[in-house]
Amino acid sequence: MEEFRIAVRTYGALNGYNLKFKCNDRKRAQGVCKVGCNWRIWASKLGSNEIVQVKSYTPEHTCTRSQNNRHCNYIFLTNKYLEQFKADPDWKTKSILAIVKDDLKIEISRNVANKMRKYAKELLFGTMEEQFGLLRRYAAEVLRSNTGSTVMISLHEQVFKALGQDTTDCIYPMAYAVVRKENTDAWRWFLKYLQEDIKIGNGRGWTLMTDHQKGLHNVCEELFLEAEHRFCDFLWRATKSTTVAEFRQWMQKISEVSEEAHGWLLKRHLQEWSRSHFLEHSKCDILLNNICEVFNKTLLEDREKMILNMLKSVQMTFMKRIQ
Incomplete structure (x- = not known):
């Protein structure tokens, strides 16, 4: 009888009628339309077997189609x-x-x-539970097919990624992670493994360009004591100054416009946002975090996917980018 009921509901959904059943049990069912409509269908099982026979059918409707069809779930x-x-x-x-x-x-x-x-x-x-059940197999395959990779499994939900810049100033993806929540502990977990895998050490010779994610700046200062850490969103004239004298000139103009803004800028570490104060051992002069913003756009659709499909898609994006 269940197949008969499905057929009636499907008819109602496709034709715009809210049908329902009367005398509905394991052996028989009657489908009817709205009160006052002539449409109806009656079916029951033949004897003790599973064959269902339509006994009567009135196909004409004397009602109008419904715009809100409950069968169209x-x-x-x-x-x-x-x-x-x-x-x-x-x-x-x-x-x-x-x-x-x-x-x-x-x-x-x-x-x-x-x-x-x-x-x-x-x-x-598959369901989310089934996908998570396959994660360890996926991790084993990544390690088998990509020698030297690091794969860690835990129950998290947000996407972190680490991107570098190659010798042609193009994006070079290095690592990604899915985490439950963006906070200091999550960033520390991610960056410790990154530090270990690509041998950053205390950060000497490295330049870190970040946005203002929760806890990220503190963790960078904690783990990479000798790295240059830069932000991407301060005032351009002072930011692009290549000498201390030029920097002071533009800071004076900022002071003339707003003492409050001038004082606020000076509270920031100058080596984080002005070329005039970048350390000499670093050979990187980028001021913007555009490479992360551009790469973020390529991952927007991946974020909506189920965990295993998301990881596979992000992995393919990284591999294509590296090629």
Whole structure:
């Protein structure tokens, strides 16, 4: 009888009718439409076997289609459009809304569309629990196929990454991690392994360019005592000055406009944001963190994926970038 019920619900969903069942049990079921509508269907099992026979059917509707069809839930819609999800696992919510409206002449909410995306990923790639269960196999394969790599497994959720700049001033990805929450402990965990893997030591000869992530600046100062640590968002004229005299000239102009801004800037470590105070042993003069911002954009879609698919996609992005 369950297949019969599914068939009736599917008919209702595709044609815009909110059907329901009367006399609904293991051996029989009657499908009806709204009160006053003539449409109905009756079916029951034949004897003791599993064969279901339609005994009577009145196909004409005397009611109007419903714009809010309760049969068009996310499970039904996901199964209807599963081939589309197979072709495009990252099918966008906006596109889903438009296609469903055009095909079925109904409007679904963004919440239903988002549930469709989540359910489709479970059908195609497994549940979150199943994906986490495969992480150790994935880690073993990464270590087997990428000699010298480091793989650590823990239960986290946000994405961290470390990027370098090669001799042509292009992005060179080095490490990434998925963490539960962005805080000092998470950054310390990430940077300690990075420090160990690429042999940064106390940071001498290295330049660290960061944004103002929670706890990151403190951890950099804690682990890399001799590294230059720079930010990317202070005043350009003073920032780009290459001599101390030029720097003082522009700082004087800032002081004339705002004593408060001038005092605030002087509280920052000058070697973090002005070329005039960069250490001589460092051969890097970058002031912006644009390489991280650009690379962040390439990872936006990956963040929405399930854990194993996300890791695979980020790994492929790193490999293509290095090539």
